[in-house]
Amino acid sequence: MRSNYSxxxxxxxxxxxxxxxxxxxxxxxxxxxxxxxxYHDQDSLDIMKRAGCWMDGTRVRIPGxxxxxxxxxxxxxxxxxxxxTGARVMELEGNNSYFGTGSDTPFFIDPYTGxxxxxSRETVGMATKVVDALANMDFVMSMGIVQDVPPQVxxxxxxxxxxxxxxxxxxxxxxxxxxxxxxIEMCEAITGGEEELxxxxxxxxxxxxxxxxxxxxxxxxxxxxxxxxQLPVVYTPCIMAGxxxxxxxxGAMATGLAENLSGLVLNQQTHxxxxxxxxxxxSIMDMQTTIFSYGAPEFDLMMAALxxxxxxxxxxxxxxxxxxxxxxxxEQAAIESALSVVMSAQSGxxxxxxxxxIEHGNTASLENIVICDDxxxxxxxxxxxxxxSDETLALDVVDAVGPGGNYLMEEHTLKYFKxxxxxxxxxxxxxxxxxxAEGQKTLLKRANERALxxxxxxxxxxxxxxxxxxxxxxxxxxxxxxxxx
Amino acid sequence: xxxxRARYTVNKTAKFRLLSEGQRTxxxxxxxxxxxxxxxxxHSEKARDIFKKGGCWINGDVVRFPVGLSEWAVRTxxxxxxxxxxxxxxxxxxxxxNSYYGPGPSNTYHIDPYTEERRKPKISxxxxxxxxxxxxxxxxxxxxxxxxxxxxxxxADVYAFRALVNNTTKPIVHWGFGVDQYGDxxxxxxxxxxxxxxxxxxxxxxxxxxxxSPLQHSAGAIDKAIFxxxxRIPVVYTPCIISGxxxxxxxxGTLALGVxxxxxxIVANQLVREGSPIIMGGVYGIMDMLTTIFSYGSPEFNLxxxxxxxxxxxxxxxxxxxxxxxxxxxxxAQAAAEAAMSILLAAEAGxxxxxxxxxTGFGSAGSVYQLVMADEIIGMVRRIMRGMxxxxxxxxxxxxxxVGPSGEFITSEHTYKNFKxxxxxxxxxxRMRYSEWExxxxxxSMGDFIKEKTRRLLDQAExxxxxxxxxxxxxxVILKAEDRERKKASGSQKSASDK
Numbered sequence: 009m010r011s012n013y014s015x016x017x018x019x020x021x022x023x024x025x026x027x028x029x030x031x032x033x034x035x036x037x038x039x040x041x042x043x044x045x046x047y048h049d050q051d052s053l054d055i056m057k058r059a060g061c062w063m064d065g066t067r068v069r070i071p072g073x074x075x076x077x078x079x080x081x082x083x084x085x086x087x088x089x090x091x092x093t094g095a096r097v098m099e100l101e102g103n104n105s106y107f108g109t110g111s112d113t114p115f116f117i118d119p120y121t122g123x124x125x126x127x128s129r130e131t132v133g134m135a136t137k138v139v140d141a142l143a144n145m146d147f148v149m150s151m152g153i154v155q156d157v158p159p160q161v162x163x164x165x166x167x168x169x170x171x172x173x174x175x176x177x178x179x180x181x182x183x184x185x186x187x188x189x190x191x192i193e194m195c196e197a198i199t200g201g202e203e204e205l206x207x208x209x210x211x212x213x214x215x216x217x218x219x220x221x222x223x224x225x226x227x228x229x230x231x232x233x234x235x236x237x238q239l240p241v242v243y244t245p246c247i248m249a250g251x252x253x254x255x256x257x258x259g260a261m262a263t264g265l266a267e268n269l270s271g272l273v274l275n276q277q278t279h280x281x282x283x284x285x286x287x288x289x290x291s292i293m294d295m296q297t298t299i300f301s302y303g304a305p306e307f308d309l310m311m312a313a314l315x316x317x318x319x320x321x322x323x324x325x326x327x328x329x330x331x332x333x334x335x336x337x338x339e340q341a342a343i344e345s346a347l348s349v350v351m352s353a354q355s356g357x358x359x360x361x362x363x364x365x366i367e368h369g370n371t372a373s374l375e376n377i378v379i380c381d382d383x384x385x386x387x388x389x390x391x392x393x394x395x396x397s398d399e400t401l402a403l404d405v406v407d408a409v410g411p412g413g414n415y416l417m418e419e420h421t422l423k424y425f426k427x428x429x430x431x432x433x434x435x436x437x438x439x440x441x442x443x444x445a446e447g448q449k450t451l452l453k454r455a456n457e458r459a460l461x462x463x464x465x466x467x468x469x470x471x472x473x474x475x476x477x478x479x480x481x482x483x484x485x486x487x488x489x490x491x492x493x
Numbered sequence: 494x495x496x497x498r499a500r501y502t503v504n505k506t507a508k509f510r511l512l513s514e515g516q517r518t519x520x521x522x523x524x525x526x527x528x529x530x531x532x533x534x535x536h537s538e539k540a541r542d543i544f545k546k547g548g549c550w551i552n553g554d555v556v557r558f559p560v561g562l563s564e565w566a567v568r569t570x571x572x573x574x575x576x577x578x579x580x581x582x583x584x585x586x587x588x589x590x591n592s593y594y595g596p597g598p599s600n601t602y603h604i605d606p607y608t609e610e611r612r613k614p615k616i617s618x619x620x621x622x623x624x625x626x627x628x629x630x631x632x633x634x635x636x637x638x639x640x641x642x643x644x645x646x647x648x649a650d651v652y653a654f655r656a657l658v659n660n661t662t663k664p665i666v667h668w669g670f671g672v673d674q675y676g677d678x679x680x681x682x683x684x685x686x687x688x689x690x691x692x693x694x695x696x697x698x699x700x701x702x703x704x705x706s707p708l709q710h711s712a713g714a715i716d717k718a719i720f721x722x723x724x725r726i727p728v729v730y731t732p733c734i735i736s737g738x739x740x741x742x743x744x745x746g747t748l749a750l751g752v753x754x755x756x757x758x759i760v761a762n763q764l765v766r767e768g769s770p771i772i773m774g775g776v777y778g779i780m781d782m783l784t785t786i787f788s789y790g791s792p793e794f795n796l797x798x799x800x801x802x803x804x805x806x807x808x809x810x811x812x813x814x815x816x817x818x819x820x821x822x823x824x825x826a827q828a829a830a831e832a833a834m835s836i837l838l839a840a841e842a843g844x845x846x847x848x849x850x851x852x853t854g855f856g857s858a859g860s861v862y863q864l865v866m867a868d869e870i871i872g873m874v875r876r877i878m879r880g881m882x883x884x885x886x887x888x889x890x891x892x893x894x895x896v897g898p899s900g901e902f903i904t905s906e907h908t909y910k911n912f913k914x915x916x917x918x919x920x921x922x923x924r925m926r927y928s929e930w931e932x933x934x935x936x937x938s939m940g941d942f943i944k945e946k947t948r949r950l951l952d953q954a955e956x957x958x959x960x961x962x963x964x965x966x967x968x969x970v971i972l973k974a975e976d977r978e979r980k981k982a983s984g985s986q987k988s989a990s991d992k
Contacts, residue, residue, distance in 0.1 A: 012515075019511040019799070021841065025504045028883045035888045042890070046898040067898065124927070221898035249915070251901060255908040256915055257881045259889035292916055293903075294924045301924055305876040305917050312507070313881055333924045338938035340922050342826035343833040343870055350834055351877070354509070354841075367927055379826060386834060389792035394800050396516040400743035401523045403530070406750055411534035411555060411708035416738055416780075425742040429779055429793050435827050437781045437788050437820045440611070440854055450825035 018103075018393045021354035023313040029320035032258070036265035037072045044069035045221040045270040049228035052274055059277045068270075075269050078276040079321055086240050086283040086324045088147065088177035091198055091210040092469045098146055098177055100285065100324035103315075103356025105391070107349070107384045108147035109139055110331065110362035111181050111214065115371040116152050117337075119459045124371060127152025129169045131372070135364070136173035138374050138459055141466040144384035147177040149214070149361055151372035158490045163187040164483045167194060172476070175469045178211050179242060179361065184226045185233050188213060190482050192237060197478040198471065205239070212240040212285070214326075217267045219245050219252035223274075231271055235278025242326045242359070243271040244288035248300050249310075251293040257310055264290050265317065272323075285359060287314055287326030294333075302331040302368045303344030308351050315355035327357025330380040331365035337375045337452050341366055345376065346383050353387035374459040375452055382432045389430040400424070434458060506590075506880045509841035511799045517807040520745060520800075524752035525560045527708075532557035533757050537712035540719060540761055547764045556757075563756055566763040572809040574727050574770040576634070576664040577695040579685055584664055584697075585633055587772065587811035590843025592878075593633035594817065594836070594871050596622060597849035598668050598701065600859035603639035606947050611822075611858055614639030618859075619653045622851075623660025624954035625861050625947065631871035634664040634699075638851050638859030647978045648971070651677045655967055658685060660956050666729065666848065668701040671713050672720045675700060677974045679724055684966035685959060692726070699727040699772070699846075704754045706732045706739035718758040722765035729813045729846070730758030731775030735787050736797070738780040744793055748800050751775055752808075759810070772846060773805050774813030789855040790820040790831035798835065799842035806843065814844025817867035818852035824862045824940050828853060832863065833870050840874045865947045866939075869921040876917035887911075921946065 024032065046066045047053050053066065062069040085101035098106050115124050116131040125131070135151035154166045163182045170178050171194070182188035192205070199205040215230045217223045223231070227243075234241035245267040247253045249260035268286045275284050290310035294301045301307055311327055318325035329348035334340035345363075352360045362369070363384070364377030394400075405420045415421050434454050436443065443449075471479075512520075532555045535541050541551055550557040573588035585593045603614035606621065619637050626635040637653045644652040650669045657665050658681065669675045682698045683689045692698065702717035704710045714730075721728030732754040734740045740747040755773035762771045777797035781788045788794060798814055805812035816835035821828040832850070839847045849856070850871075851864035892907045902908050921942050925934060935941075958964075 013519075014513055015516050016510060016513045019509065019796075022508045022510075023504060023880055024883070025502050027501050028503055028881075031501075031883050032888075035883075035890060038890055039893055043894045043897060218899070220893070220896065220900060220902075250908050250912050251903050254889040254892055254902055254905070255912040256887040256889055258883045258887035259893065259907075261881075262888050262890065263893055295912055295916070296918075297924045297926065297929070299924050299926060303922060303924075305873040306915065308873075309507075309877050309881055312877075333922065334939065335923070335925075335927055335930050335936070336938055337826060338940055339824065339826060339829035339866060339943065340939035342829035343866075343873070343939075344922070346830040346833040347837055347873065347877075350837060368924070370927065379830070383830060386792045386795075386830075390795055390834075390838070393511060394516070394744045394748070394796055396512065396519050396745040400741075400745035401519065401749050402741040402743055402746035403523055403526055403749075405741055406527055406707070406746065407531045409707060410531060412705075413707060414738065415707075415741055418741075421737050421742040423742075425737050425779075425782060428736070428743050429782075429791070431781075431783065432791075435790060435820065435831070437784045437786050437790070437855065439784070439786060440822050440857060442784075443822050448823065450823060451821070451827035451830075452825065455826075 015396060016393055018391050019354055021312055021351060022316055023309060024316040026320065029317055032261055032265060032317060035262040036269055037075055039262060039266040040070040040075060040270060041072055043221065045223065045266065047223045047228050048225040051232055052223065052228040055232065055274060055277050070270060070273055074273050078273045081276050081280045082272060082284050082323050083281060084322050086285055088212060089208050089210045090175050091171060092175040094208055100358040104358055105353045105356060105360060106146035106358065107360045107363055108145055108179065109135065109149045109151045109377060110365045111149040112153040113151060113365065113370055113372045114153060117371060117373045119374045119456055126155050127372065128156040129154050129165055132166055132169040133173050134463055135372055135374060136170045137466055137468055138377055138462050140174035140176060140468045141462045142378065142381040144381045147179060148174050149179045151364055158487065160490050161483065161486045164190050164486050167191045168479055168483060172471065173468045179214050180211055181214050182230060185229045188230050188233055190486050192239065194479045194482050197475050209240055212242055214242045217245050217271060219247045219267060220263055221267060223271065228274065231275055232278050235275050235282050238279050238282060240283035240285065241275065242285040243275065244268060244286060244326050246289040246300065249292040249306065250295060257306060260290060261310060261313060264288055285324045285326050286318060289328045290314055299333065299368045301333055302365060303333040308348050311348065311357065312351050312355040315357045319356065324358045327352045327360040328362045329360050330363030330383065331369065333368045335367050337366060337373055337379065341376055342379065345380055349380060349383040350387045350390060353391045375455040378455040378458050379434065379451065382434045385430055385432055504880055507878050511842065512803045514807065517804045520749050520804050521752060521808055523749035524756060525563050527750065527753040528558040528563055528756060529560050531708065533708040533710060535710045535715055537715045540715040543719065543761055543764050547760065558760060563760060566760040567756065567808050567810065569763050569767045570759055570771050570810050571768055574772065574811050576699060576727065577697050578664060579658065579662045579697045581686065581695045587845040591845060592840050592843055592847060593845065594847045594850055595632055595634035595666065596626065596636045596638045596851040596864050598636040600639045600852065600856060602858035604858055604860040604862065606861050606951060613642035614859065615643045616641040616652055616656050619656035620660045621951055622861060623657045624956065625864060625950055626663055627661040627956050628950045628954060629865065629868040631868045631875065632850065634666055634846065635661050636666050636848060638861065645975060645978065648674065648974055650674050651971060651974055654678045655681060655971065659959060662956065664697045666699045666701055666846065672716050673977065675717060675720050677970050679726060680970045681967045684963050696727055699729060701729045702758065704732050704757065706734040706754060707750055708753065710757055715758065715761055718762045719765050722762040722769040725766060725769055727770035727772065728762065729772040730755055731773060731813050733776040736779040736793065737782065744797055744800065747777060748797060748804060751777055751801060752804060772811045772813050774801050774844065776815045777801055786855050788820055789818040789852060795835055795838040798844065799838050802842040802844040811845045814839045814847040815849045816847050817850030818856065819863065820855045822854040824943065828863060829866060832867050836867060836870045836874050840878050861947050862943050866943050869919065872917055
C-alpha cells in the first residue's frame with residue numbers, strides 16, 4: 009500500500025510564472041483601454057460601438073470588462089475533424105499538441121530538380137499529398153500561394169488543391185469575405201450542409217491583424233463572417249520585435265496579446281461562444297538583415313511564453329515551429345526546426361503550424377516537412393515522459409540478471425522495449441561501414457527519397473465525384489466574376 | 494512604478510520538469526535496494542577491504558551495501574564542486590542547475606578538420622581540440638575527442654593530457670588507463686599550478702572513471718575512485734549504460750541501475766575521504782534493436798539525460814550529462830538536429846558538466862566540426878534558458894502609446910536602447926534574404942560555414958605557452974612514466990617466458 013504519490017506523465021516547459029502571465033494580461037488590457045486599436049471596417053466599428061467601446065473615428069478603445077467577458081465566453085476547446093469520415097481528429101485544448109504545415113509561401117523547392125520555383129496549384133497539391141501521408145502531421149496549410157491562376161480567386165483554387173489531396177483538417181487563407189464564403193460553400197458541399205459543417209468542422213480560417221494594433225478591412229470582415237457562420241477561426245498576428253512591436257520581448261508580447269484580444273472581443277461580440285484560436289507568429293526582426301526571423305531563439309522563447317499565456321487564459325493556441333531562416337535544408341534548418349518543434353510540444357501549444365517552412369517563410373520544402381515529421385516523433389516521445397513504476401523499475405529483473413549479466417534475452421526486455429522506445433524512420437543508426445556501403449547518404453538525401461516516394465505511391469482518399477464537380481462549379485462561378493483584362 | 498506589489502514570483506529562467514519529486518525518490522530508492530539486495534561485483538581487493546570496513550556484506554567478489562551506508566555517502570558527498578582554469582580563476586560552479594558544456598573523450602576515430610578524412614587520431618588532433626575549445630565562448634571545459642594513436646600506447650592518456658594543457662587554459666576532464674597513469678596526470682597538473690596543494694584547492698582537472706553495467710566494477714574503475722579521494726581530486730564516476738542490453742529495457746529501470754553504479758564509486762570515495770568531490774550521472778542510452786548500436790541520438794537518450802540530472806539534483810550531487818552528439822557519421826541535418834535536441838534537454842534539466850559535444854557516429858569518431866556547431870547551438874539555448882523579463886521598462890507601454898496603431902518601432906529610442914541585450918547574435922546561422930545569400934554568402938550551407946570557421950579558429954589559435962620550468966617538469970613525469978611502462982611490459986614478458 010502506498011499513498012501521496014503523484015507522477016508527471018509528460019514533461020513540461022514553462023517560461024512565465026502565473027503572476028508574470030497575469031501581469032502580461034494586465035499590460036495587454038492597458039494597451040486596449042489606453043491606446044486602443046484601429047478597425048478599418050464599418051461593420052466591425054458598429055459592433056464594437058454597440059458593445060460599449062470608446063470610439064474615436066476608426067480608433068477603438070476597449071474597456072477591460074469586455075475583454076474579460078470575451079475570455080470567459082470563448083470556448084476552452086475547438087474540435088476539428090476528418091473531411092471524409094467526419095471523425096473528430098483534433099481536440100484543441102489544454103496542452104494537446106498537433107502539428108501541421110504553413111501557408112502561402114511564394115516559393116517551393118522542386119523535389120525532382122532541387123530548383124526554387126514559384127508555388128502553384130500543382131505544388132500545393134504535392135505538398136498536401138505529402139502531409140496526408142505522414143503519420144505525425146495532423147493538419148494541412150497550403151505550403152504555397154497559388155500563383156498560376158487569377159490572383160482574385162487564388163484562395164478557391166488553393167483550397168481545392170488541398171482538399172482533393174488530403175482528408176486531414178485544413179487551415180485556409182482567403183482573399184476576402186467573397187473568397188471565404190465560397191470556400192465555406194465548398195466545405196458545406198463536402199459535409200452535406202451548413203448545419204453539419206458548423207457542428208463538425210474540418211476547416212478553420214486563418215486571418216491576421218496588421219501589427220501594430222490595426223485590423224485591416226478584409227481581415228476584420230472575415231473575422232465577423234466567421235462569427236456569423238459560427239465557424240472556428242484562427243485570428244492571430246505575426247509580430248516583429250523591434251519593428252512592428254517593441255524590441256523587448258515583454259513589450260512585443262503585450263502588443264501581440266492586445267491584437268489577439270481585440271480580435272477575440274470582435275469575434276465574441278458577433279457570436280458569443282464562437283470557437284476562437286489565439287496565438288500567432290511572435291518573433292524578432294533581425295537587426296542586421298531586417299528579416300522576420302523564423303529561427304531565432306527569441307522566437308522559440310516567445311512561442312513558449314505564448315503557450316503559457318494560452319494556458320493561463322485557457323483558450324486554444326496557434327503555435328509555430330519546424331521552420332527556419334536557412335535557404336536550404338542544411339544543419340541550420342535542422343537545428344532551428346528541432347528546437348522549435350520540441351519546445352512547442354513541451355510548452356503545450358495546440359495547433360502548431362509552419363512545419364516545412366524554410367527561407368524565413370518564403371519557401372516550402374518537402375524535405376523539411378518530411379524531416380519535421382521525424383522531429384515531431386521525437387518531440388512526442390520526449391513529451392511522453394518516463395514511467396516510474398514497479399514494472400518499469402524492474403528490481404526483480406535486475407536481481408535475476410545480476411552483476412555482469414545481460415538483458416537482451418530477458419522476457420521483460422521483449423515485453424517492454426517497443427513501448428518504451430520510438431524509432432525515427434529517417435534518422436539513421438547504422439555502423440559506419442554499412443552507412444558508407446549504402447552510399448553515405450545524408451539525412452537530406454533520405455528525406456528527398458521519402459518525399460519522392462510519397463509523391464509516386466501515396467493515394468489520398470478521394471472525394472465523391474459529385475462533390476468534386478460541385479467544388480469546381482463554385483470556382484468557375486467565382487472566376488466568371490473576375491474582370492477580364 | 495510608484496506602488497508596491499506583493500506576492501510577485503517570477504521565473505528568472507525558463508523552467509522545465511520531467512520527473513515529479515516522488516518519481517525521483519522512487520528511482521533513488523530503487524538504486525538503494527539494488528545495492529543492498531543484489532549487490533555489485535567489485536574486482537579489487539583493496540576496494541573490497543574498504544567496503545568491508547565500512548560495513549558491507551562481502552561474498553566472494555560480490556559486495557552488498559547497507560542502505561544506511563549508501564545514504565550516508567550520498568549525504569557526505571559535496572553538493573557543490575568548483576573547477577578553475579589553469580591560472581586559478583574560478584570557471585565552473587557544479588551545483589544545482591548550473592550547466593556547462595564540453596567535448597568528449599577517447600574516440601577511436603577523428604575527423605580531420607582539413608581533409609574531412611575519418612582516421613585514427615594523432616597527438617596534433619589533441620592539440621587542435623585544446624585550441625578550438627579555448628576559442629569557443631560557449632565551451633567551458635575540455636576533453637580530448639580522440640585517443641592519439643601516434644604516441645606510446647599505454648601512455649596515450651598522459652600524452653593527451655599534456656597536449657590539452659599546453660593548448661588550453663580551460664578546465665580539463667580527463668580519463669586514464671589506470672591508477673599509475675592517473676598519478677602521472679596529477680603530477681603534471683600539480684606542476685602546472687605549483688604543487689598538489691594548489692591543485693587540490695583550485696582544481697583545473699577532474700578525473701573520469703567508468704564502471705561496467707550491469708553492476709561490475711573492475712579494479713581499474715573502482716581503484717580510480719579511491720585514488721581520486723586519496724588525492725582529493727574531483728572524479729566523475731559514471732556508467733555508459735544501455736537500456737535493453739546492459740540495463741532493463743525500461744527507462745526508469747535503466748536510471749535506477751545507473752544510479753546504483755555511481756553510488757558504488759561514491760561509497761568507496763567517501764569512505765576513503767569524507768567530503769571528497771565526486772560527480773555522478775553518465776551516458777544513458779538505448780540499444781537500437783534494429784542495428785544493435787548504442788544510440789547517442791534517440792529521444793530516450795534525451796529523456797534519460799533529463800531523468801538522471803533530476804535524480805542527481807534530488808540526491809544533491811553534481812551531475813555529468815551528455816549532449817551535442819549524434820549517431821550520424823557525417824556533418825548533416827541529422828547531426829545537427831540530434832545535437833540541438835540533446836543540448837536543449839540538458840540545459841532544461843540543468844545537468845552540470847555536460848560532455849560529448851563533438852561525438853559523432855554514436856561516439857566512434859570525434860569531430861571538431863560537430864563541436865563548433867554545438868557551440869553555436871549552446872549560444873541559442875543559453876538565450877532561451879535566460880527567459881523573458883516582464884518589467885515596466887520591458888513592457889514599454891508608454892512607447893506603445895506613443896507609436897500608436899499602424900506606427901513603427903524601428904526608429905524608436907526604446908528599440909535602440911534594448912535590442913542588443915534582448916537578442917542573441919548568431920555567428921553561424923544565416924539570416925540573409927535569398928538573393929543576398931547567393932551573392933554575398935556564396936549560397937553556402939551552414940556546414941560550409943562551420944568548416945570555414947573551424948579552420949579559421951585553428952589558424953588563429955593562440956594559447957599562452959606554459960613556463961619553461963613547467964614544461965621541463967612535465968617532460969620528467971613522462972620520462973618516468975615511459976620507464977615504468979617499459980618495465981611493466983618487459984616484466985610481463987619475462988613472467989610469460991618463465992612459464
